[in-house]
Amino acid sequence: METGEETVLVRHERAVAVITLNRPQALNAITRPMALAYAAALRTADADPAVRAIVVTGAGRGFCAGADLAVLGEGPEAIRAFVPDPEDLPDLALRLRTPVVAAVNGPVAGIGFAYMLGSDIRFVARGARLATSFSRLGLVAEYGLAWLLPRLLGTSRAMELLLSGRALDAEEAERIGLVHRVVEPEDLLPAALDYAADLAAGCAPSSLAAIKEQVYADLERTRADALADTLRRMDVAFGGPDLAEALTARKEKRPPVFTPLDRG
Structure with missing residues (x-):
């Protein structure tokens, strides 16, 4: 069985904590131990006086494809047990004192979409696809996205993305203001790290x-x-x-x- 420690990696560079979701074989789909480990990594970085910015990214070719489908198939009680406690929800990053930069390297959906929006600044690799997905699974707008997304994009755009659950590409995401910058895949993490390091230093x-x-x-x-x-x-x-x-x-x-x- 995977542990949270294996599925969330942390390293430090230039006063920046780089947190990596690390289930590449599953496009970094979230398990409960992984969700708890990610929240713990964010809190640890935020409490460290040597850390002045945080970068969040995914291992392999995905950022976070949502909740692990095996969990969703285990029935209502298992799904309810999967949902993090309120203090560990994806909006945790918004409540930190340290700026959080997302380096979105590949597919994003569901809770992964919420993790992405929980960051303050969002860089995305060209070719990445992003979707809320909830309506296509018979679910609701989860993790406070019905509150946050209209404030980021306006009611009309947010409603369209939430109702359709469709995927949009990196360029459309940048055009509507969902993400801040689109870069080539090989430049993504260096660009996000440079941005975060500039915040940390300047x-x-x-x-x-x-x-x-x-x-x-x-x-x-x-x-x-x-x-x-x-x-x-x-x-x-x-x-x-x-x-x-x-x-x-x-x-x-x-x-x-x-x-x-x-x-x-």
Whole structure:
């Protein structure tokens, strides 16, 4: 039996944690141990002060083809047991303080689609195919996608993708704003890693954490509440060490050395 440790791999490069879904023989279809190991890997990276960005990708020719079909065939109780606890759901990456970049190297469907949207930035390889798939399996829009997808794409586009469950190619995904950049397959992971490493080296961890929190919280705030929160945060940032360091570094023509994020 596969373990979570075998099916989720982690390595570190340039202050970036690279998390790889590792069931290539099954297009990285998710099992429960794998889902739990992935959530644990995200939390561990987010708690590590040496990690300033995270890249998520898949081994082999797929990113994540959804839930393992063997689980779906075991009946309702087995499927219910498969669903992660609320704190481990695919939106976990949105709740982290560290930016998460997805390097989508191949097919994406179902819970894999939710994992992809749980990232903050999405790179996709040319030739990859992406689908929600739920309606074609007699399921509903799972893992909060009925809330998130309309906020990313607008109601009309989100409804079309969710109702049809159809696959779209990388170019269409980029055109409608579902992903940020399409690159050649051989360039995918280097491009995503370079982007994440630039965040890690050139951006203040406190800024990255605050901006993530602002953007996702403001989806549910009124404009007035969002503005009040922004002004409060601005007042703190004006007196913080990172602005002073950024200005000094520019004056001295050197890279900034920002304060590590308090991970407590």
